[in-house]
Amino acid sequence: MSKQAFMREALKPNGRKDFVGVPQISPFADWDYYYMRAPFSWYDGSETRTLGVVEITTGFVCDLASIPRLFWTLLPKTAPYTTPAIVHDYLYWFQPPSHDRQRADMVLNLGMRELKVPGWKRWVIYRSVRLAGGWSWNKNKQAREAGERRILKKLPTDIKTTWTEWKRDPSVFM
Template sequence: MYNKIVVMYREAPSDKADWWELYEPFEETLSDGSVILVPAGYVTDFASVPMLLWSFFPPIGKYNRAALVHDYLYDLQYKQKELGEQAARKFADEQFLYLANAINPQASIRHYIMYWMVRVFGVYAWRAKK
């Protein structure tokens, strides 16, 4: 049984995607066996997908847990000090793929496409957190 994500809608500035605030802490086990705790109050947009692509890749879906953890790892710049920027970002991106496929293995092709989009364009979000 998976942990539930309990969120509430939080209005975003007009130039931003919808935001969701985590109402309860959320715990997830990563592919390396480590456990990450996303605290209550954390704000996410889940998957940062351009509106043009929402028909194919909606920002909210069965992969919400994966997107939430991915956003949090980016915000923390998780493992950057020990792995370096490129390897730490790749680790975070791989967690999205790992968790999305664990949640819904039937959509693995969709998850791989999303993973590669994050690999290509996620660098801008990662560097914005510095």
């Protein structure tokens, strides 16, 4: 089935798909950053479909859920909200015109709802992002403008490679 036919089928109201593909991620050795080993997509499967489509490419580098270690017993870095967090990281990094910060946060919230993250966790994560996410949004914009890149064309082959080491080599980026 072609990508266009698949998208038409995925976006049907009675046969909608919110996530297409399974995030295949690998950690860098420092376990603070992860890279996508295959692409996947998120589609707004809500009634209004106002948040559109977000396609995450192979090689995208993200930090998953940016939850302080202090709270990891209640909200670990990897959990059912990890997939929406990857989509959110992508939107926070690239800041496309179609998704300002508020819309990016709405994608996170809707993605968590679609994956049936318990209401109290969704509320805590979403409210935290709304209150403190401006710092990350601005930091990402500054890093991008300073030349930092987050799409790899070459993936690490050594499990001992850290993100700090890997990003020093400009030839690994798109």
